[in-house]
Amino acid sequence: MVSACGRYVVVFNGEIYNFLEIKKDLESRAYPFKGHSDTEVLLAAVSIWGVAAAVQRFNGMFAIAIWDREQRQLHLVRDRLGQKPLFFGWIGGGFAFASELKALRVVPGFSGRLDRRAIGRYLQSGYVPSPDCIYEGVHKLPAGHILSIDETQASEPTDLRTLQTPYWSVADYAQNAIRKPFQGTAEEAVDALNIELQKATASRMISDVSLGAFLSGGIDSSLIVALMQAQSQTPIKSYALGFGEHGAGETAYAKAIADHLGTEHTELHITGQEAIDTVPNIPQIVDEPMADFAQVPNYLIAKHARPHIKVALTGDGGDEFFCGYSRFYRTPKRWHRLQRLPLPVRRLMARAQAKMLRSDDVRDRKGTSLLRLQASSLDELYFYGMCHWLPSDPLLADGAIEIDSQVTDARRWSGIRNPIERLLLIDQIYYLCDVILTKVDRTSMASGLEVRSPLLDYHVAQWSWHLPLDMKFRDGKGKWILRELLARYMPRELYERPKQGFGAPIGQWLSGPLREWAEDLLSAERLHRQGLLNPGMVRRVWQAQRVESRAWQKKMWCILMLQAWLNAEQA
Template sequence: MTDTLRHRGPDDGDLWLDERAGIALGHRRLSIVDLSVEGRQPMISGCGRYVTTFNGEIYNFPDLRSELSARGHSFRGGSDTEVMLAAFTQWGVVPALERLNGMFAFAVWDRERRILHLARDRLGEKPLYYGRIGGTFAFASELKALRALPGFHASVDRDALAMMLRNRYIPSPRSIYQGIAKLPPGTHLTVASRGLDPQPVKYWSAVEVAARGLDEPLQVDAEAAVEMIDGLLRDAVKLRMTADVPLGAFLSGGVDSSIVAALMQAQSTSPIRTFTVGLADAGYDESADARAVAHHLGTDHAEVRVSPREALDVIPRLPAMFDEPFCDSSQVPTFLVSRFARRQVTVALSGDGGDELFGGYNRYAWLASVWRRIGWLPPALRRGVGTALRSVSPGAWESMFRAAGGTLPRW
């Protein structure tokens, strides 16, 4: 299984087995923080109770380390994995989740209670699949690792396929295969018995956070709100710049990636590395914008031109990369810029998610306007209107909005 994931962790790999308990943990390591052997996984906690295989980064691990040190914990190395294990020892696995600020997917074996915990970060940045294969409970970062197990049967889940065609991706907890699930974002799962099918339990909910925001709106003026957002973004970027390996940023010249690059450069003592892929089709090529932003910020900018043939050559490789179908049109340029950047850096920040967080798409801008016009309609009639709207694909709506151009109202 771990051999199939060598591309995710090219620096190191190891296994931990407890034959009497019937448990095996494997890990492939991409070294980012603490490059020494003290950061090697699977890792055992200082107390000897917990063993983990962990994918991701805990951004607030320096603060957690200081707090845990004050409580009497000692540390062999400088990795965030060791700090996370100490947090489990201090507070327990599930309570410690509330304290972790990061992107992560991990499995931790409680040797004392003989319980396996799986958990995934709040927004699902790191993947985690699981299921029973030939009577064995198994989990992995990618589906290809599960396919390597004897007894795996690759039966397509037709309901999941229908969801993909409707949504352009397969939402959790489904995967493309029957019997294999994605652990949903912001959840944990406990495996305590061979005979029971465990169910994910939420420890964080975006819906609940949004509801609290509506119930208790921020009572500040626009200028103060801008200052708060600037401070939060600046802090978020700074936390992600902690690394013992070369660091850079993807730069398209758009608002999102430009903000990330600007905040990185503002908190760096030397020019940061930025990377852009230039495309032959002028309608999709953003390299000139990226070059202008890089010049303005004073970054160490690198650009590679990609021919249509080079882009087409990526397409046959996509199934092996992603394991299940999804319809993100950026998957080809993302691969190309990642491959290019990897020659110089190990970690790269990007502006992905900015449109979703800050309402950058046209459909978001129209929500308030549409609700003002139809909110007074009876629910049954609104449902009919909703059905009619959903019959048109998001791509078609985007095309219509672009064609309408300046005739659309601005917010």
């Protein structure tokens, strides 16, 4: 679309939720609107205020490319939390960008060379952390950044530090916000959060197509559905996913909540076979390899809900901003115990124990324990706990896996001293953006379903950092304030229960119906031909997984998702 003044041209993927508010402001300045879309409002805002100032006003999920005809300059913009992807690179003597890697692969001159360092980081983390990309010469625009490039810089690679500018940073905001904590009572904090989430939910319910919500029966999704129903004159559509023989038990919680709220509820039941049949297709959906098995249920609920709705609201973001994962408080406890012994002593103990174990033992969960024993900081301990493959594992064919210093460099968030808050921030920067938001976006868009998450509203994210930690984590439980707010909408007995995940029997599937698929991907001939992984190590782990599947499941799935992605990429 071209701006009314003719200066700006935009390509836009996503949604600007506050576009009506911005439009009203621009109408007061007599801007000549012709339609009703957020894209037209985006262009109008850029025309009046300029790119940088306009982006500061946008509240939404977006990847935007703006061409300035007058200055002959291209601006790429990604939303604050990274809900929408944006890739770019210098390809074939020019500068290319896209929301999907598939689009860049067909650009003339695209080399397709894999980045060995990025593969190592994937094997560590189970995903390729931003700003790296699986391909050499291609990058992800970091969340909350603007990249500006002119014609003179488009023909060959330029130092990204001179092109990229952050317009918002969760790390910077968090380190300032904790010095200005919320001063009210707990009850006043619940009131304030209720107002913030009501606004965030209402803005995401504006849609000219059919809309509903995913309802798992957990705290986050139940709260969003409750907020939606409270603001709707008619029953909203809610959907729950039941899996296999345990599906009825899982969906019963969601149904009880739906009945209480009065939603138009639908249970979507999938069989184990359907999940199994989906696994080999996942690498064709995602841009880069990812070892999170939850891609499967995410894709299936989007696929089954899509015939009924085109937009779905979810509870994503609650765990990351309100301390929902047990690792946030278990890791500091472990670090406190470790610090009782000096680091040199712990390293001696680890080396002595390693000599007593079989070589394979060092590379399963016992190996992780030994590496944790040698951690030099809380950040490093957390990183090792999140690892799939360890730096000491001889998995790469051409050398050791390089430690990702971005996560272990404590200087990046030195302003946050509380250990739980430090881990919250690390997760918001990496795990939330590169795993949760990536898998939700790719799996939903593959089915043509748009997913919106009120808890990811940046106003809610900012507000959460002003909230004292004891209003997030209290009495041994996370998400305290979300639980308190939800109690205003339904009885506690409907949602107070242990957190549940998608418990698929991956080990059994790899020994049964997925064994042939896995054997083909892990064949020694294929591994030698690819030259990326150590065939001997991979085959030993594959054999160990079949004997003791639980101990090796996480590591094995990480390899299989890489191999499946490579197979799809080369097809």
